[in-house]
Amino acid sequence: MRVLGIESSCDETGVALFDTGQGLLAHALHSQIGLHAEYGGVVPELASRDHVRKTLPLVRAVLDEAGSKVSDINGVAYTAGPGLVGALLVGASIGRSLAWSWGVPAIGIHHMEGHLLAPMLERPAPEFPFIALLVSGGHSMLVQVEGIGAYRILGDTLDDAAGEAFDKTAKLLGLDYPGGPALAKLAEQGDPSRFRFPRPMTDRPGLDFSFSGLKTFALTTCQAHGDDPQARADIARAFQDAVVDTMVIKCRRALQQAGVGRLVVAGGVGANQALRAALSDLAGTLGAEVFYPRLEFCTDNGAMIAYAGACRLQAGQRQDLEVQVYPRWSLEELQAL
Ligand code: KG4
Ligand code: ZN
Secondary structure (H helix, E strand, O other), X not given: OEEEEEEOOOOEEEEEEEEOOOEEEEEEEEEOHHHHHOOOOOOHHHHHHHHHHHHHHHHHHHHHHHOOOHHHOOEEEEEEEOOOHHHHHHHHHHXXXXXXXXXXXXXXXXXXXXXXXXXXXXXXXXXXXXXXXXEOOOOEEEEEEEEOOEEEXXXXXXXXXXXXXXXXXHHHOOOOOOHHHHHHHHHOOOOOOOOOOOOOOOOOOXXXXXXXXXXXXXXXXXXXXXXXXXXXXXXXXXXXXXXXXXXXXXXXXXXXXXXXXXXXXXXXXXXXXXXXXXXXXXXXXXXXXXXXXXXXHOOOOOHHHHHHHHHHHHOOOOOOOOOOOOOOOOXXXXXXX
């Protein structure tokens, strides 16, 4: 079965073609970073309009790259939520319309299911069950995954998501949007012993996260040190160390509590090298395995949507003709395969 996947939930247009026999055939991405940079964050209306412009050209590019004809496509998957409602509607309308005109089924995919299944595109792929650490611009979650669609949320963010905390802290350090990668780069020059930030919510049981206090901590430290450039790098380092340490502590807890030996790390913050190194160390000490998507599939992409869609369409799931999106949508509401 050959499935076209379309991702348009936020500020990236991603399109990919996945074949259940041959694997990923082609993928293409257009990032809107340049469009939103001057505003310091995503402007939803600009995002929607840009998805309108970019989706069909990317579909054509992916079909060309794969050397695939429209008549070879057996289904279309699109991100149906969570995300920005206008942006989601663009991908959903285009995806649903293409499927209708091609006479094939369509399916709406949960964006975070896409992220947590992204490591399935790598070899070796993780087997079920596993614990997924989902850390993106909008989410920080620990999820127990028993199979496709069988998700139990073990921990969630009480305020800012991990990526959001990276972006906001980067902004107050004077870094450009999106701040996560820029902050990680600045942290490389930071002295880890100069400042110590708290490890939020690690002094009590439970698997929830709270990162908004770290941003305030960074702000007050910043104010105390004026525009000393070395202090900015040291703050970036202290912030990143605190986030990484907190995630390591919670991942250890989740793996031990669930008695599971496999950890999957996905979402944009999963591209952070310090986090990857620390979680690989953790897996080493626990005798567990850790799985990551390739770097370009940590952040938003069409491949993860095409893959999740192929799994669900192959199992017989279908969307009717109505175009439906869900800006807020829990992973636990999904139907298990
Ligand atoms: O998964 P994603 O592309 O979009 C959402 O679904 O939200 O994640 C984007 C987030 C942004 O907040 C970005 O700053 C963060 O992931 N991010 C990083 C890194 N690369 C992307 N954060 C820390 N270190 C990185 N290397
Ligand atoms: Zn995402």
